[in-house]
Amino acid sequence: MNDLIPVVNKLQDVFNTIGSETVDLPQIIVVGSQSSGKSSVLENLVQRDFLPRGSGIVTRRPLVLQLVNVQDSEDSKAVEYGEFLHMSDRKFTDFSEIRKEIEAETARVAGQNKGISRSPIHLKIYSPKVLNLTLVDLPGLTKIPIGDQPTDIEKQTRILVLDYITKPNSIILAVSPANVDLVNSESLKLAKQVDPEGKRTIGVLTKLDLMDAGTNALDVLTGRVIPLKLGFIGVVNRSQQDIIGNKPMSEALKAESEFFKRHSAYRSIASRCGTPFLAKILNHILMNHIRERLPDMKARINALISQTTQELLSYGDPALDEKTNKGALVLKLITKFSNDFVASIDGTALDISTKELCGGARIYYIFNNIFGTALQSISPCGNLSVQDIRTAIRNSTGPRPSLFVPEIAFDLLVKPQVLLLEQPSLRCVELVHEELTKICHSCGNQELGRYPRLHAKLIEVVADLLRERLSPTSSYVESLISIQRAYVNTNHPDFIGGAGAMSDLVKKSEKKRKEYEKLNRRANLGGNTTHISTLSGPSISSKDDIPDGLPLSDKESSGSKDIGLQNGIGNNSSWTQRESFLTYFFGSGNKSDRTVLPDQPLPSRNGTSVKTGIDMGELEKKLDNGAIIDDAVHLTDHEEMEIQLIRSLITSYFNLVRKTIQDLVPKAIMHLLVNYSRESVQNRLVSELYKEELFVDLLQEDENLASKRQNCKTMLDVYRKAFDIMNEAM
Numbered sequence: 092m093n094d095l096i097p098v099v100n101k102l103q104d105v106f107n108t109i110g111s112e113t114v115d116l117p118q119i120i121v122v123g124s125q126s127s128g129k130s131s132v133l134e135n136l137v138q139r140d141f142l143p144r145g146s147g148i149v150t151r152r153p154l155v156l157q158l159v160n161v162q163d164s165e166d167s168k169a170v171e172y173g174e175f176l177h178m179s180d181r182k183f184t185d186f187s188e189i190r191k192e193i194e195a196e197t198a199r200v201a202g203q204n205k206g207i208s209r210s211p212i213h214l215k216i217y218s219p220k221v222l223n224l225t226l227v228d229l230p231g232l233t234k235i236p237i238g239d240q241p242t243d244i245e246k247q248t249r250i251l252v253l254d255y256i257t258k259p260n261s262i263i264l265a266v267s268p269a270n271v272d273l274v275n276s277e278s279l280k281l282a283k284q285v286d287p288e289g290k291r292t293i294g295v296l297t298k299l300d301l302m303d304a305g306t307n308a309l310d311v312l313t314g315r316v317i318p319l320k321l322g323f324i325g326v327v328n329r330s331q332q333d334i335i336g337n338k339p340m341s342e343a344l345k346a347e348s349e350f351f352k353r354h355s356a357y358r359s360i361a362s363r364c365g366t367p368f369l370a371k372i373l374n375h376i377l378m379n380h381i382r383e384r385l386p387d388m389k390a391r392i393n394a395l396i397s398q399t400t401q402e403l404l405s406y407g408d409p410a411l412d413e414k415t416n417k418g419a420l421v422l423k424l425i426t427k428f429s430n431d432f433v434a435s436i437d438g439t440a441l442d443i444s445t446k447e448l449c450g451g452a453r454i455y456y457i458f459n460n461i462f463g464t465a466l467q468s469i470s471p472c473g474n475l476s477v478q479d480i481r482t483a484i485r486n487s488t489g490p491r492p493s494l495f496v497p498e499i500a501f502d503l504l505v506k507p508q509v510l511l512l513e514q515p516s517l518r519c520v521e522l523v524h525e526e527l528t529k530i531c532h533s534c535g536n537q538e539l540g541r542y543p544r545l546h547a548k549l550i551e552v553v554a555d556l557l558r559e560r561l562s563p564t565s566s567y568v569e570s571l572i573s574i575q576r577a578y579v580n581t582n583h584p585d586f587i588g589g590a591g592a593m594s595d596l597v598k599k600s601e602k603k604r605k606e607y608e609k610l611n612r613r614a615n616l617g618g619n620t621t622h623i624s625t626l627s628g629p630s631i632s633s634k635d636d637i638p639d640g641l642p643l644s645d646k647e648s649s650g651s652k653d654i655g656l657q658n659g660i661g662n663n664s665s666w667t668q669r670e671s672f673l674t675y676f677f678g679s680g681n682k683s684d685r686t687v688l689p690d691q692p693l694p695s696r697n698g699t700s701v702k703t704g705i706d707m708g709e710l711e712k713k714l715d716n717g718a719i720i721d722d723a724v725h726l727t728d729h730e731e732m733e734i735q736l737i738r739s740l741i742t743s744y745f746n747l748v749r750k751t752i753q754d755l756v757p758k759a760i761m762h763l764l765v766n767y768s769r770e771s772v773q774n775r776l777v778s779e780l781y782k783e784e785l786f787v788d789l790l791q792e793d794e795n796l797a798s799k800r801q802n803c804k805t806m807l808d809v810y811r812k813a814f815d816i817m818n819e820a821m
């Protein structure tokens with residue numbers, strides 16, 4: 092039978108080069124509670140003292156121990172020596188040096204008398220006295236932290252041990268001292284957790300010589316207490332006294348053999364007890380185990396080879412890039428990037444997210460929802476107080492209070508209101524610009540991962556292009572607002588006009604008057620003596636009857652059409668004055684009578700300009716100081732009516748301008764920013780980046796990726812070697 096243990100050792104060596112545990116190799120894991128005798132068992136197997144000793148936890152890092160059998164040749168005796176993976180150039184022929192090195196290496200990684208470390212120490216021992224075996228010695232299971240050990244040392248050890256013994260390819264060597272009740276054996280408890288059927292656990296009973304006189308472990312050793320398929324083996328190691336007295340290994344072995352032969356209970360099973368039998372059985376078990384697992388391992392390595400090959404392919408082949416035309420590659424990547432950009436805007440990109448709006452859809456969302464809502468949230472006269480309007484009226488009429496609402500006041504007040512549309516419009520441009528920038532960041536991610544420089548350049552060029560378009564688009568949008576403010580078109584078919592506003596006002600006050608009358612009548616009928624006329628609404632039979640309590644809302648006039656003066660209120664003889672006022676204000680069809688007004692700010696008394704409707708805080712401050720008007724609180728009916736009218740007119744006019752802006756701004760942005768960049772992106776990228784002198788720099792590979800590729804190559808190499816080793820063995 093071919094010895095398969097060297098095969099696993101070779102595999103272990105191969106995998107050690109990458110420090111990877113990707114393949115679960117068959118190995119024997121030594122588990123036991125502290126001072127159960129694990130180290131003694133291992134030393135007996137090696138027939139050498141080489142493990143650190145002391146109180147507390149001595150084994151604080153896993154020790155992967157490969158025992159390699161070397162035979163004496165005809166003319167020379169085989170040399171016994173040890174070799175560490177971490178210093179493979181040194182052969183340790185002095186085994187006490189091996190112990191020192193284990194101690195130093197443990198302290199180096201796990202600290203002095205501190206906790207434990209998961210990182211294993213690899214030691215190979217070549218000797219004619221050993222059978223081929225691979226064993227892993229683990230920290231002893233402990234309950235109580237000692238010294239400055241971490242408080243969770245028990246948990247840490249348990250996790251580490253479980254990690255090793257859970258792997259289905261590991262064989263558990265559960266060491267238990269015979270002088271402690273087996274029910275309390277920590278190693279057997281843990282082994283049962285991961286191997287409940289006891290298929291891959293072998294029990295080792297130490298300290299049989301220390302059992303109470305008259306008791307023995309025959310029942311355990313013959314499998315009558317705990318049924319483990321691989322059985323229990325009893326050993327007698329050197330006692331502490333033997334160790335102190337430097338009892339040679341050979342003597343200890345002899346003494347062990349004598350013990351079993353002479354012991355009345357064990358005599359019958361003496362050939363199946365002791366360290367040499369343990370070594371033989373372990374070698375046998377391990378070899379069978381390897382033979383059993385090899386086909387699976389081969390399949391696993393095969394799968395790893397294909398996976399890694401696939402991964403390697405995904406990193407591309409730099410040698411291939413050398414051969415292909417660099418220019419063609421740059422052009423291909425540019426085209427892919429710009430196609431991605433266009434596809435994202437058009438909403439035809441393949442990897443469209445279903446979780447959030449992106450690209451084009453997001454631009455439409457900005458137009459329809461964000462911009463739309465921002466515009467709608469502006470109240471046409473929300474920032475205009477009664478005082479503002481009255482001040483505007485008074486300043487426009489000159490020193491003598493006029494009977495009529497002057498057109499100049501409406502004009503002065505409405506223009507700053509239109510300016511309120513500018514800020515959300517410009518913000519809309521910015522938002523779309525941001526969105527386009529985001530789009531360009533997400534383009535070509537897959538292909539360009541390899542070429543970070545080219546990727547960054549592509550983004551930079553598109554970002555420049557977008558930035559260039561930002562200013563003309565914003566200017567255009569600004570001018571759209573300026574255009575609206577340049578001329579207040581009171582002739583616009585959608586504008587309510589003076590007559591319309593007046594008619595609305597009349598209708599509303601008429602309605603209110605009727606309600607008051609009704610209430611009054613009811614009150615009188617019900618014998619209520621309260622005179623409701625104190626609350627009474629107005630009649631509009633004379634100028635003084637303009638409603639007192641009329642709400643000064645700005646929402647009332649929108650949507651109404653200009654109703655001719657005659658149709659609405661012309662029959663009322665008392666309307667002569669109002670008729671003349673309306674004729675004055677909005678003309679009787681002869682527009683040439685109307686004053687043409689410059690877009691001037693409202694002059695204040697101290698000579699500084701006050702922008703109506705915008706810097707209301709300032710205006711109000713002046714008001715408070717009595718700088719503009721002193722009778723701020725009392726409004727005449729006439730003034731109140733004028734204010735109401737002006738509000739209606741502003742609201743109607745503002746609404747129609749807002750509608751226009753809401754329509755024109757998105758169109759302008761699409762034309763000047765989105766479509767422009769969409770159409771020019773490819774050309775711009777080619778003209779900026781398709782330059783022969785740039786190719787080498789642009790196609791510089793990502794360093795990270797280069798190292799990933801290198802890693803991948805190493806792994807693939809290891810897997811192939813492992814595969815070859817297994818092929819030879821099978």
Ligand SMILES: Nc1nc2c(ncn2[C@@H]2O[C@H](COP(=O)(O)OP(=O)(O)OP(=O)(O)O)[C@@H](O)[C@H]2O)c(=O)[nH]1
Pocket residue numbers: 123124125126127128129130131132144147148149150230231232297298299300301326327328329330331332334
């Ligand atoms: N008499 C006798 N003493 C033993 C036997 N096995 C181990 N000992 C003693 O028990 C003590 C602990 O043994 P170790 O081999 O160091 O135990 P360990 O499980 O490796 O201990 P840690 O590494 O600290 O967890 C030592 O003093 C050994 O000499 C045995 O079979 N008989």
